[in-house]
Amino acid sequence: MAVTVKIPTQLRAVTDGEAETEVDGGTVGEVLDALFDRYGDLRDRICEDGELRRFVNVYVSGEDIRFGDGLETEVAEGSEVTILPAVAGG
């Protein structure tokens, strides 16, 4: 299932400058794995011990995945997955 992933500026150094890319996957975890296959250095930036680092937020169509099933959250064909730093605001 093809989904669009939006990459924040802080990670574009490891995505060859790409701000947006398309990958296949049925869950957030699968989408991220597909992304890590493409950009090898990305994994360590946002994951630690197989989990997302605590200051990384991931959204599926604007919804924080912690309101869903975390990395198991399903992504529908054509939806948008956004990775963002968590330390903004307040």
Added chain:
Amino acid sequence: MAIESLRCKECRTEYPLDARYVCEQCFGPLEVAYDYSDLDVAEVRRKIQAGPRSIWRYSDFLPFVSAPRGSLTTGTTPLVRADRLAQHLGLGELYIKNDAANPTHSFKDRVVSVALAKAIELGFEVVACASTGNLANAVAAHAAHAGLESYVFIPANLEEQKVLATGIYGTNLVAVNGNYDDVNRLCTEISGEHDWAFVNVNLRPYYAEGSKTLAYEIAEQLAFTLPDRVVAPIASGSLFTKIGRGFAEWLELGLLNGDLPTFNGAQAQGCSPVAQAYADGRDVCKPVRPDTIAKSLAIGNPADGPYALDLARSTGGGVDAVTDDEIRAGVRLLAQTTGIFTETAGGVTIATLRKLAGRGDIGADERVVAVITGEGLKTLDVARDTFERWEIEPSLDDFESERADRVPAGAAR
């Protein structure tokens, strides 16, 4: 020059002092690092006491090479001894730090003064923010004063008073159909695409430093001594943790002696991710969908949640949550015992103070400071229908007969 670099709070990687807020290695938050090794404590204290009556008297502890000038006069707000409230709650020495007495009537003037001075220093022409209301007021006003273009993003359901008190300054006011966390996500995305100074996104490390001045002022107003306990609201957790940081810096330097105060965080039950994590013994917060009258604290995804939990736990304090009815009662109690009218966030703080006092958590000999972060005129709905007014004709007889009906016999003549 004391300011050194930006440093990741998680992995300690250092970065130059430009507009950035995230560690590229681990996504942790960046914080300003200083080198105080050359500082002469007696000299610094003299300099503070001879400084301007604003937050710039603490400029040695703010992220600038030379002290910024101008700006709206922020800070040096009253620390009010609250004996009647203390008596009501069965407490000893109680003070209200009334930060409603700032140019746009909330503590946000502190963080915005620092962020805008930094934005100007870094050469930005546009400033912006994601706001729950108070920050909107402050960014719009300080940008107008500085002659900078501004964009202010707010949740569409914000209190009318806060919307009006933002729009008047001539900002680009963007109401987003969503809650604060949606606004914040949007602004995080926008900040990557536009070369703007988002005060609480890409300038957040500098912005957050402004809240340390609350600690400095409290300490200076107490003749360079510490309170035993601080009760303050938690939204993102930035204010709460930076008050702790301010005291800690002065303790390390020897400007203050003793121990860090006990820190009690205050949240509304309708948006209490930090209080829930505290109660569950967790280190991280699960996001929530806010539903509370304390809209200035309605952040369901608090950026500094883990650090707020650390501070509360390491100082023997805690984080409590109070209901909307307790918040309304807190606003009334503060008004009727101190003459200070606070917005709903202050009601959260006072209701939490009341809860702590009721539980017996506060010793009778403790010196307590409750931090009131905003003005009651911004959330007037809290006052509506909470009292009756007398309606009379302009006649002495009418007044006396109305009074006889309402005031018990034997009251002061």
